[in-house]
Amino acid sequence: MNLILLGPPGAGKGTQAQMMVERYHIPQISTGDILRTAVKEGTALGKQAKAFMEKGQLVPDEVVIGIIDERLRAPDCNAGFILDGFPRTTPQAEALQAILTKIGKSVDHVVNIEVDPEELVRRLTGRRTCKNCGGMFHTPFHPPRKEGACDRCGGTLYQREDDKEETIRTRLKEYERQTFPLIQYYQRKKLLRSIQGVGGQNQIFEQMIRVLDVRPV
Numbered sequence: 001m002n003l004i005l006l007g008p009p010g011a012g013k014g015t016q017a018q019m020m021v022e023r024y025h026i027p028q029i030s031t032g033d034i035l036r037t038a039v040k041e042g043t044a045l046g047k048q049a050k051a052f053m054e055k056g057q058l059v060p061d062e063v064v065i066g067i068i069d070e071r072l073r074a075p076d077c078n079a080g081f082i083l084d085g086f087p088r089t090t091p092q093a094e095a096l097q098a099i100l101t102k103i104g105k106s107v108d109h110v111v112n113i114e115v116d117p118e119e120l121v122r123r124l125t126g127r128r129t130c131k132n133c134g135g136m137f138h139t140p141f142h143p144p145r146k147e148g149a150c151d152r153c154g155g156t157l158y159q160r161e162d163d164k165e166e167t168i169r170t171r172l173k174e175y176e177r178q179t180f181p182l183i184q185y186y187q188r189k190k191l192l193r194s195i196q197g198v199g200g201q202n203q204i205f206e207q208m209i210r211v212l213d214v215r216p217v
């Protein structure tokens with residue numbers, strides 16, 4: 001199963017992707033995670049991406065396309081993959097198509113997670129991340145047991161630079177301008193399945209499974 005998760009920042013793509021990984025044992029490929037790791041490690045890729053990410057802007061297409069081109073060739077993608085956060089622009093979607101054709105694969109489904117913009121701002125501003133293990137919490141929705149500390153490892157929680165309100169506005173604008181057109185793009189290809197990204201994680205996951213028409217294993 002070769003899957004794309006589409007949706008605005010804060011729609012819960014990452015959470016849903018992780019739930020898919022656990023159930024179907026296919027890898028999650030998150031360009032956001034790959035880029036954040038590169039920034040943290042200070043690699044050449046990280047240096048290229050850092051300034052864009054901190055401002056909430058998209059990293060240039062050629063950079064992320066290069067990442068994906070390499071990643072999709074790895075043997076663990078043979079049974080399928082879940083793309084989370086890629087493609088985000090029309091040129092990225094076209095490049096993906098070309099890469100997949102080259103390696104004899106194609107996209108099976110594109111799941112679009114819909115959430116209204118005000119809800120997104122509320123979700124994103126409350127998000128807190130563990131410095132140590134990357135665990136995610138949320139002040140109103142999923143607070144840690146002890147304020148400021150990670151439930152899993154006790155690490156310090158912080159607000160990601162790109163989760164600050166002004167940056168969030170930029171990210172949402174970037175989404176509207178560059179990523180939203182992909183909904184139509186995949187609709188035309190008859191690959192799009194839309195679900196409502198409201199309610200609990202499990203409810204959203206059930207909708208996912210329903211539109212994908214796959215049985216839980």
Ligand code: ADP
Pocket residue numbers: 008009010031032033035052053056057058059060061064084085086087088092162171
């Ligand atoms: P979110 O979906 O919550 O905005 P991500 O973790 O997916 O967060 O992405 C964080 C940042 O990484 C983006 O704001 C952008 O700067 C960069 N990024 C991730 N994926 C892409 C992509 N496909 N194209 C361009 N930039 C990307």
Ligand code: ZN
Pocket residue numbers: 130131132133134135150151152153154155
């Ligand atoms: Zn932690």
